[in-house]
Amino acid sequence: MEQTQQQIIDYYNEFYSTEGFRYYAPEFTTAVLKSLCVKAGIQPGARVLDVGCATGYYSAILASLGYDVTGIDISATGIEKARALYPHIRFEVQDATALPYEKGSFDFVFALGVSVANTQDLGELHTWLKHLTGVLTPGGTLALLGGSRLTGAVTESSDWFNHTWKDIRGFVPPWAAQVRGPWLTHFRLMRALPPALSMNALTTLLMRWIPMGFQRRVVLLIKNDS
DSSP states (O other), X not given: OOOOHXXXXXXXXXXXXXXXOOOOOHHHHHHHHHHHHHHHTOOTTOXXXXXXXXXXXXXXXXXXXXXXXXXXXXXXXXXXXXXXXXTTSEEEEOOTTSOOOOXXXXXXXXXXXXXXXXXXXXXXXXXXXHHHHTTEEEEEEEXXXXXEOSSSSBOTTSSOBOOOHHXXXXXXXXXXXXXXXXXXXXXXXXXXXXHHHHSXXXXXXXXXXXXXXXXXXEEEEEEOOO
């Protein structure tokens, strides 16, 4: 059953007031995000929007890589914690489906595990991706990242939907002219291998057919042409 926006806000406020998300160690995560930014062609000093930033962990890593970062989340509790943990970074309470920023405000939009993408309605997903690219500079890049066990079923421990490979291929919007991916990978591969090897068609093929129930990482890069 789909939740209302207020139910989602209430859930994350409670979630961030307790344990919150668990993350890989900073050194590990830095290597992963550096690999992603290299693959996306993000230049030093780029203006980055971290969509669904939670308590700011990825925002802080991106800032440490030399980017000008703004982190947003729908949860006021998450943003309050992010500001306390990383006072040198801009954090704002914002709805990812109604961004207030003008066209050209950012060079890179980073959207990892955002609840808006947890849908089987690909038309709704395409509309949201169009909204995100609307705040990019011409030539800017949107990175959509998620996770899936490719089962087509809801995760046992949560209500996160595990899209099938057919679904994931359908993530690519019909209006997008320059797209890279979608690829299947894993954070451990992104850390251990160069970007050209960890995010490509061959790695994706292997990740599709390895007979294990682990979560694959989905990576889709969309360049703004307007």
